[in-house]
Amino acid sequence: MKIAIGVNGRPHEGGVTTYINNIADTLRSFDCDVRIVTVFGVSKYREVHESFKSKTDSMLKGHEGYTQLVYIASKIILSIRLLLEYFRSKYDLIFANDISVVNTVYRWTKVLHIPVALIVHYPINRDLISQKKIESGSLTHRYFLEEEKRGYKRADKIIALTHYLEQCIKNHQPDHAPIKIIRTPMDANKFIRNESQHNIRNRLGFGQEDFVVIFCGRLINRKGPEFPILALSHMEKNKRQEINLIYLGDGPDRKKLEHLAASSGVGEHVFFKGIIDHQSISDYYAASNVVMVTSVEHEGLGDNSPLVVFEAMASKVPLIVFKSGGVAELIEHNYSGLVIEERNVAALAIALIELKENRKLGRALAKNAFYRLQTVHSSQVIGRQILEYFTDLI
Secondary structure (H helix, E strand, C coil), rough: CCCECCCCCCCCHHHHHHHHHHHHHHHHHCCCCEEECCCEEECCCCCCHHHHHHHHHHCCCCHHHHHHHHHHHHHHHHHHHHHHHHHHHCCCCCCCCCCHHHHHHHHHHHCCCCCCEECCCCCHHHHHHCCCCCCCCCHHHHHHHHHHHHHHHHCCCEECCCCCHHHHHHCCCCCCCCCEEEECCCCHHHHCCCCCCCCCCHHCCCCCCCCEEEEEEECCCCCCCCCHHHHHCCCCHHHHCCCCEEEECCCCCHHHHHHHHHHHCCCHEEEEEECCCHHHHHHHHHHHCCEEEECCCCEEECCCCCHHHHHHHHHCCCCEEEEECHHHHHEECCCCCEEECCCCHHHHHHHHHHHHHCCCHEEEEEEEHHHHHHHHHCCCHHHHHHHHHHHHHH
Protein backbone atom coordinates (compact mmCIF):
# COMPACT_ATOMS: atom_id res chain seq x y z
CA MET A 1 0.00 0.00 0.00
CA LYS A 2 1.30 3.47 -0.89
CA ILE A 3 0.43 6.10 1.70
CA ALA A 4 1.01 9.86 1.71
CA ILE A 5 0.98 11.32 5.22
CA GLY A 6 -0.22 14.90 4.78
CA VAL A 7 0.86 17.42 7.41
CA ASN A 8 0.04 21.12 7.53
CA GLY A 9 2.75 22.03 10.02
CA ARG A 10 1.88 24.38 12.85
CA PRO A 11 4.49 25.83 15.20
CA HIS A 12 3.65 23.77 18.32
CA GLU A 13 3.86 20.29 16.84
CA GLY A 14 6.92 18.73 18.52
CA GLY A 15 4.94 15.79 19.93
CA VAL A 16 2.85 15.47 16.78
CA THR A 17 6.04 15.31 14.73
CA THR A 18 7.26 12.35 16.81
CA TYR A 19 3.87 10.67 16.36
CA ILE A 20 4.03 11.13 12.57
CA ASN A 21 7.53 9.64 12.37
CA ASN A 22 6.54 6.74 14.63
CA ILE A 23 3.43 5.97 12.59
CA ALA A 24 5.44 6.17 9.35
CA ASP A 25 7.93 3.62 10.70
CA THR A 26 5.07 1.44 11.95
CA LEU A 27 3.41 1.35 8.52
CA ARG A 28 6.75 0.72 6.78
CA SER A 29 7.25 -2.34 8.99
CA PHE A 30 4.16 -3.73 7.21
CA ASP A 31 5.82 -3.13 3.79
CA CYS A 32 3.88 0.08 3.09
CA ASP A 33 5.48 2.76 0.93
CA VAL A 34 5.11 5.87 3.09
CA ARG A 35 5.98 9.47 2.19
CA ILE A 36 5.52 12.43 4.51
CA VAL A 37 4.30 15.48 2.62
CA THR A 38 4.49 18.90 4.29
CA VAL A 39 4.58 22.52 3.12
CA PHE A 40 8.38 22.11 3.11
CA GLY A 41 8.38 19.17 0.69
CA VAL A 42 8.39 15.36 0.68
CA SER A 43 10.58 13.29 3.00
CA LYS A 44 10.93 9.96 4.78
CA TYR A 45 10.76 11.64 8.18
CA ARG A 46 9.25 14.89 9.28
CA GLU A 47 11.59 17.42 10.85
CA VAL A 48 10.77 20.37 13.09
CA HIS A 49 12.13 23.61 11.60
CA GLU A 50 13.00 25.30 14.89
CA SER A 51 13.76 28.75 13.46
CA PHE A 52 10.53 28.84 11.46
CA LYS A 53 8.62 27.44 14.43
CA SER A 54 9.89 30.10 16.83
CA LYS A 55 9.34 33.03 14.46
CA THR A 56 5.88 31.88 13.39
CA ASP A 57 4.80 31.20 16.97
CA SER A 58 5.81 34.72 17.98
CA MET A 59 4.12 36.28 14.96
CA LEU A 60 0.79 34.47 15.37
CA LYS A 61 0.24 34.90 19.09
CA GLY A 62 -2.38 37.58 19.56
CA HIS A 63 -2.79 38.19 15.81
CA GLU A 64 -5.85 36.43 14.45
CA GLY A 65 -5.47 37.84 10.95
CA TYR A 66 -1.95 36.46 10.60
CA THR A 67 -3.09 33.09 11.98
CA GLN A 68 -5.82 32.75 9.37
CA LEU A 69 -3.60 34.04 6.55
CA VAL A 70 -0.75 31.61 7.34
CA TYR A 71 -3.25 28.77 7.68
CA ILE A 72 -4.83 29.44 4.26
CA ALA A 73 -1.47 29.95 2.52
CA SER A 74 -0.04 26.72 3.93
CA LYS A 75 -3.19 24.85 2.82
CA ILE A 76 -2.68 26.00 -0.76
CA ILE A 77 1.02 25.04 -0.77
CA LEU A 78 0.28 21.66 0.78
CA SER A 79 -2.50 20.90 -1.71
CA ILE A 80 -0.11 21.55 -4.59
CA ARG A 81 2.61 19.38 -3.04
CA LEU A 82 0.21 16.48 -2.41
CA LEU A 83 -1.18 16.68 -5.95
CA LEU A 84 2.31 16.72 -7.50
CA GLU A 85 3.35 13.80 -5.30
CA TYR A 86 0.31 11.84 -6.45
CA PHE A 87 1.31 12.22 -10.10
CA ARG A 88 4.85 11.13 -9.18
CA SER A 89 4.13 8.12 -6.95
CA LYS A 90 0.41 7.30 -7.46
CA TYR A 91 -0.19 6.73 -3.75
CA ASP A 92 -3.34 4.83 -2.72
CA LEU A 93 -4.44 6.95 0.23
CA ILE A 94 -3.83 10.23 2.04
CA PHE A 95 -3.42 9.93 5.81
CA ALA A 96 -4.27 13.47 6.93
CA ASN A 97 -2.70 14.62 10.19
CA ASP A 98 -4.64 17.86 10.22
CA ILE A 99 -8.17 19.02 9.47
CA SER A 100 -6.78 21.45 6.90
CA VAL A 101 -5.32 18.59 4.87
CA VAL A 102 -8.78 17.04 4.45
CA ASN A 103 -10.32 20.33 3.37
CA THR A 104 -7.56 21.47 1.01
CA VAL A 105 -7.50 18.19 -1.00
CA TYR A 106 -11.23 17.49 -0.85
CA ARG A 107 -12.23 18.42 -4.39
CA TRP A 108 -9.41 16.89 -6.39
CA THR A 109 -9.26 13.70 -4.30
CA LYS A 110 -12.94 13.12 -5.09
CA VAL A 111 -12.26 13.57 -8.80
CA LEU A 112 -9.26 11.21 -8.69
CA HIS A 113 -11.00 8.77 -6.29
CA ILE A 114 -8.28 9.00 -3.63
CA PRO A 115 -9.53 8.14 -0.11
CA VAL A 116 -8.58 10.41 2.79
CA ALA A 117 -8.31 9.16 6.37
CA LEU A 118 -7.95 11.70 9.19
CA ILE A 119 -6.10 11.37 12.48
CA VAL A 120 -7.24 13.96 15.03
CA HIS A 121 -4.73 15.09 17.64
CA TYR A 122 -6.67 18.09 19.02
CA PRO A 123 -9.79 20.09 18.10
CA ILE A 124 -8.09 22.85 16.12
CA ASN A 125 -10.27 25.77 17.29
CA ARG A 126 -9.77 24.97 20.99
CA ASP A 127 -6.08 24.45 20.38
CA LEU A 128 -5.67 27.88 18.75
CA ILE A 129 -7.67 29.57 21.53
CA SER A 130 -5.52 27.84 24.14
CA GLN A 131 -2.40 29.21 22.41
CA LYS A 132 -3.96 32.72 22.29
CA LYS A 133 -3.76 32.80 18.50
CA ILE A 134 -7.49 33.38 18.09
CA GLU A 135 -10.19 34.71 20.43
CA SER A 136 -13.32 32.80 21.34
CA GLY A 137 -16.40 34.14 19.53
CA SER A 138 -14.46 36.13 16.93
CA LEU A 139 -14.96 35.91 13.16
CA THR A 140 -11.68 33.98 12.88
CA HIS A 141 -12.92 31.56 15.53
CA ARG A 142 -16.09 31.01 13.52
CA TYR A 143 -14.00 30.34 10.41
CA PHE A 144 -12.04 27.60 12.21
CA LEU A 145 -15.23 26.13 13.72
CA GLU A 146 -16.65 25.71 10.20
CA GLU A 147 -13.32 24.41 8.93
CA GLU A 148 -13.37 21.77 11.65
CA LYS A 149 -16.96 20.74 10.93
CA ARG A 150 -16.23 20.39 7.22
CA GLY A 151 -13.14 18.28 7.87
CA TYR A 152 -14.90 15.84 10.19
CA LYS A 153 -17.63 15.35 7.59
CA ARG A 154 -15.45 15.24 4.46
CA ALA A 155 -12.93 12.64 5.68
CA ASP A 156 -13.65 9.07 4.59
CA LYS A 157 -12.63 7.75 8.00
CA ILE A 158 -11.38 9.25 11.26
CA ILE A 159 -8.94 7.91 13.83
CA ALA A 160 -9.15 9.28 17.37
CA LEU A 161 -6.40 8.48 19.87
CA THR A 162 -8.74 8.49 22.89
CA HIS A 163 -12.43 8.29 23.76
CA TYR A 164 -12.07 11.82 25.13
CA LEU A 165 -11.21 13.11 21.67
CA GLU A 166 -13.87 10.95 20.02
CA GLN A 167 -16.47 12.68 22.18
CA CYS A 168 -15.03 16.11 21.27
CA ILE A 169 -15.52 15.27 17.59
CA LYS A 170 -19.09 14.02 18.11
CA ASN A 171 -20.02 17.11 20.11
CA HIS A 172 -18.65 19.41 17.44
CA GLN A 173 -19.94 17.65 14.32
CA PRO A 174 -22.74 15.07 14.78
CA ASP A 175 -22.63 14.35 11.03
CA HIS A 176 -19.07 13.05 11.13
CA ALA A 177 -17.26 10.31 9.20
CA PRO A 178 -16.85 6.88 10.86
CA ILE A 179 -14.57 7.07 13.92
CA LYS A 180 -12.32 4.36 15.38
CA ILE A 181 -10.16 4.53 18.50
CA ILE A 182 -6.61 3.54 17.61
CA ARG A 183 -4.05 4.30 20.29
CA THR A 184 -0.63 5.92 19.98
CA PRO A 185 2.09 3.50 18.85
CA MET A 186 5.43 3.27 20.67
CA ASP A 187 8.47 1.14 19.95
CA ALA A 188 9.81 0.18 23.38
CA ASN A 189 13.16 -0.79 21.85
CA LYS A 190 13.94 2.90 21.27
CA PHE A 191 14.29 3.34 25.05
CA ILE A 192 16.30 0.23 25.91
CA ARG A 193 19.61 1.32 27.48
CA ASN A 194 22.70 -0.87 27.62
CA GLU A 195 24.36 1.50 30.05
CA SER A 196 23.58 1.03 33.76
CA GLN A 197 21.44 3.54 35.64
CA HIS A 198 24.41 4.09 37.97
CA ASN A 199 26.63 5.25 35.11
CA ILE A 200 23.91 7.37 33.51
CA ARG A 201 23.23 9.12 36.81
CA ASN A 202 26.92 9.84 37.29
CA ARG A 203 27.15 11.23 33.76
CA LEU A 204 24.12 13.53 34.32
CA GLY A 205 25.39 14.70 37.71
CA PHE A 206 22.88 12.94 39.96
CA GLY A 207 23.83 11.23 43.21
CA GLN A 208 22.86 7.61 43.70
CA GLU A 209 20.57 8.61 46.58
CA ASP A 210 18.83 11.36 44.61
CA PHE A 211 15.14 10.86 43.84
CA VAL A 212 14.79 12.14 40.27
CA VAL A 213 11.39 13.39 39.08
CA ILE A 214 10.86 14.28 35.41
CA PHE A 215 8.41 16.71 33.82
CA CYS A 216 8.74 16.51 30.03
CA GLY A 217 6.70 18.79 27.77
CA ARG A 218 6.08 22.34 26.62
CA LEU A 219 5.89 24.84 29.46
CA ILE A 220 2.38 26.10 28.70
CA ASN A 221 -0.84 26.36 30.69
CA ARG A 222 -2.45 23.19 29.31
CA LYS A 223 0.49 21.03 30.47
CA GLY A 224 0.11 22.20 34.09
CA PRO A 225 3.88 22.61 34.65
CA GLU A 226 3.43 24.52 37.90
CA PHE A 227 1.87 21.59 39.79
CA PRO A 228 5.06 19.54 40.41
CA ILE A 229 6.62 22.68 41.96
CA LEU A 230 3.49 23.29 44.05
CA ALA A 231 3.57 19.65 45.19
CA LEU A 232 7.17 20.04 46.35
CA SER A 233 6.36 23.24 48.24
CA HIS A 234 3.40 21.46 49.89
CA MET A 235 5.67 18.83 51.44
CA GLU A 236 7.42 19.13 54.76
CA LYS A 237 11.06 20.07 54.22
CA ASN A 238 12.44 16.70 55.34
CA LYS A 239 10.10 14.88 52.92
CA ARG A 240 11.50 16.64 49.87
CA GLN A 241 15.12 16.03 50.72
CA GLU A 242 17.00 14.29 47.87
CA ILE A 243 14.23 15.16 45.36
CA ASN A 244 15.44 16.64 42.07
CA LEU A 245 12.62 17.94 39.85
CA ILE A 246 13.87 18.14 36.26
CA TYR A 247 12.01 20.06 33.53
CA LEU A 248 12.74 18.86 29.99
CA GLY A 249 11.27 21.30 27.48
CA ASP A 250 10.72 25.00 27.08
CA GLY A 251 7.89 27.43 26.54
CA PRO A 252 6.41 30.82 27.40
CA ASP A 253 5.80 29.93 31.06
CA ARG A 254 9.44 29.16 31.91
CA LYS A 255 10.24 32.49 33.60
CA LYS A 256 7.06 32.29 35.65
CA LEU A 257 7.96 28.75 36.77
CA GLU A 258 11.49 29.75 37.72
CA HIS A 259 10.05 32.55 39.86
CA LEU A 260 7.49 30.17 41.40
CA ALA A 261 10.21 27.68 42.37
CA ALA A 262 12.33 30.39 43.97
CA SER A 263 9.46 32.12 45.78
CA SER A 264 8.09 28.80 47.06
CA GLY A 265 11.38 27.91 48.72
CA VAL A 266 12.08 24.87 46.54
CA GLY A 267 14.42 26.46 43.98
CA GLU A 268 17.35 24.25 45.04
CA HIS A 269 15.29 21.18 44.02
CA VAL A 270 14.14 22.41 40.58
CA PHE A 271 16.22 22.38 37.38
CA PHE A 272 15.23 23.58 33.90
CA LYS A 273 17.12 21.82 31.09
CA GLY A 274 15.28 23.39 28.13
CA ILE A 275 14.84 21.61 24.81
CA ILE A 276 17.13 18.59 24.54
CA ASP A 277 17.70 15.92 21.90
CA HIS A 278 16.07 12.48 21.87
CA GLN A 279 19.19 10.68 23.10
CA SER A 280 19.44 12.97 26.13
CA ILE A 281 15.73 12.54 26.89
CA SER A 282 16.29 8.76 26.94
CA ASP A 283 19.16 9.26 29.40
CA TYR A 284 17.03 11.37 31.73
CA TYR A 285 14.23 8.80 31.67
CA ALA A 286 16.74 6.04 32.45
CA ALA A 287 18.10 8.05 35.38
CA SER A 288 14.69 8.95 36.83
CA ASN A 289 12.48 7.52 39.56
CA VAL A 290 9.15 9.09 38.56
CA VAL A 291 7.61 10.88 35.58
CA MET A 292 4.83 13.38 36.31
CA VAL A 293 2.14 14.30 33.74
CA THR A 294 0.09 17.11 35.29
CA SER A 295 -1.89 18.30 32.26
CA VAL A 296 -5.07 20.24 33.02
CA GLU A 297 -8.07 21.50 31.09
CA HIS A 298 -7.36 24.99 29.77
CA GLU A 299 -9.70 27.09 27.61
CA GLY A 300 -11.95 24.04 27.22
CA LEU A 301 -9.10 21.79 26.03
CA GLY A 302 -7.48 18.92 27.91
CA ASP A 303 -4.40 16.94 26.92
CA ASN A 304 -5.30 14.09 24.58
CA SER A 305 -2.58 11.42 24.38
CA PRO A 306 0.74 13.01 25.40
CA LEU A 307 3.81 11.19 24.15
CA VAL A 308 5.57 11.49 27.50
CA VAL A 309 3.19 8.86 28.94
CA PHE A 310 4.35 6.25 26.43
CA GLU A 311 8.00 7.23 26.70
CA ALA A 312 7.83 6.72 30.46
CA MET A 313 6.12 3.33 29.97
CA ALA A 314 8.82 2.28 27.48
CA SER A 315 11.53 3.44 29.91
CA LYS A 316 9.93 1.45 32.78
CA VAL A 317 9.54 4.54 34.96
CA PRO A 318 6.44 4.86 37.19
CA LEU A 319 3.93 7.56 36.30
CA ILE A 320 1.90 10.03 38.34
CA VAL A 321 -0.78 11.68 36.18
CA PHE A 322 -3.71 14.02 36.58
CA LYS A 323 -7.16 12.70 35.69
CA SER A 324 -7.60 15.11 32.80
CA GLY A 325 -8.54 14.89 29.12
CA GLY A 326 -7.54 11.61 27.53
CA VAL A 327 -4.65 10.93 29.93
CA ALA A 328 -6.76 9.05 32.49
CA GLU A 329 -7.71 6.50 29.81
CA LEU A 330 -4.08 5.51 29.43
CA ILE A 331 -3.30 4.73 33.08
CA GLU A 332 -5.13 2.44 35.52
CA HIS A 333 -4.85 3.81 39.05
CA ASN A 334 -2.71 1.72 41.42
CA TYR A 335 -1.95 -0.75 38.61
CA SER A 336 0.00 1.02 35.86
CA GLY A 337 0.46 4.36 37.60
CA LEU A 338 -1.07 6.75 40.13
CA VAL A 339 -4.01 8.86 38.89
CA ILE A 340 -4.70 12.05 40.85
CA GLU A 341 -7.69 14.36 40.60
CA GLU A 342 -6.87 17.34 38.44
CA ARG A 343 -5.23 20.28 40.27
CA ASN A 344 -5.16 18.47 43.64
CA VAL A 345 -1.77 19.59 44.92
CA ALA A 346 -2.03 17.83 48.31
CA ALA A 347 -2.85 14.47 46.69
CA LEU A 348 -0.04 14.99 44.17
CA ALA A 349 2.45 15.56 47.00
CA ILE A 350 1.22 12.47 48.84
CA ALA A 351 1.58 10.33 45.69
CA LEU A 352 5.14 11.57 45.14
CA ILE A 353 6.10 10.84 48.75
CA GLU A 354 4.51 7.38 48.46
CA LEU A 355 6.67 6.46 45.46
CA LYS A 356 9.76 7.96 47.10
CA GLU A 357 9.27 5.84 50.21
CA ASN A 358 7.92 2.70 48.53
CA ARG A 359 10.26 1.83 45.64
CA LYS A 360 8.72 -1.64 45.38
CA LEU A 361 5.36 -0.05 44.45
CA GLY A 362 7.07 2.07 41.81
CA ARG A 363 8.69 -0.97 40.22
CA ALA A 364 5.35 -2.82 40.15
CA LEU A 365 3.55 0.13 38.53
CA ALA A 366 6.29 0.49 35.92
CA LYS A 367 6.24 -3.24 35.13
CA ASN A 368 2.46 -3.23 34.60
CA ALA A 369 2.65 -0.08 32.45
CA PHE A 370 5.34 -1.67 30.28
CA TYR A 371 3.12 -4.71 29.81
CA ARG A 372 0.28 -2.44 28.66
CA LEU A 373 2.64 -0.74 26.25
CA GLN A 374 3.61 -4.09 24.72
CA THR A 375 0.06 -5.41 24.44
CA VAL A 376 -1.89 -2.25 23.54
CA HIS A 377 0.55 0.28 22.08
CA SER A 378 3.19 -1.78 20.30
CA SER A 379 3.97 -0.88 16.69
CA GLN A 380 2.78 -4.28 15.49
CA VAL A 381 -0.59 -4.03 17.26
CA ILE A 382 -1.25 -0.44 16.14
CA GLY A 383 0.02 -0.98 12.59
CA ARG A 384 -2.31 -3.95 12.12
CA GLN A 385 -5.29 -1.97 13.43
CA ILE A 386 -4.60 0.97 11.11
CA LEU A 387 -4.17 -1.17 8.00
CA GLU A 388 -7.34 -3.17 8.76
CA TYR A 389 -9.22 0.13 9.14
CA PHE A 390 -7.83 1.41 5.84
CA THR A 391 -8.37 -1.80 3.84
CA ASP A 392 -11.90 -1.13 2.59
CA LEU A 393 -10.90 2.40 1.49
CA ILE A 394 -8.54 1.13 -1.19
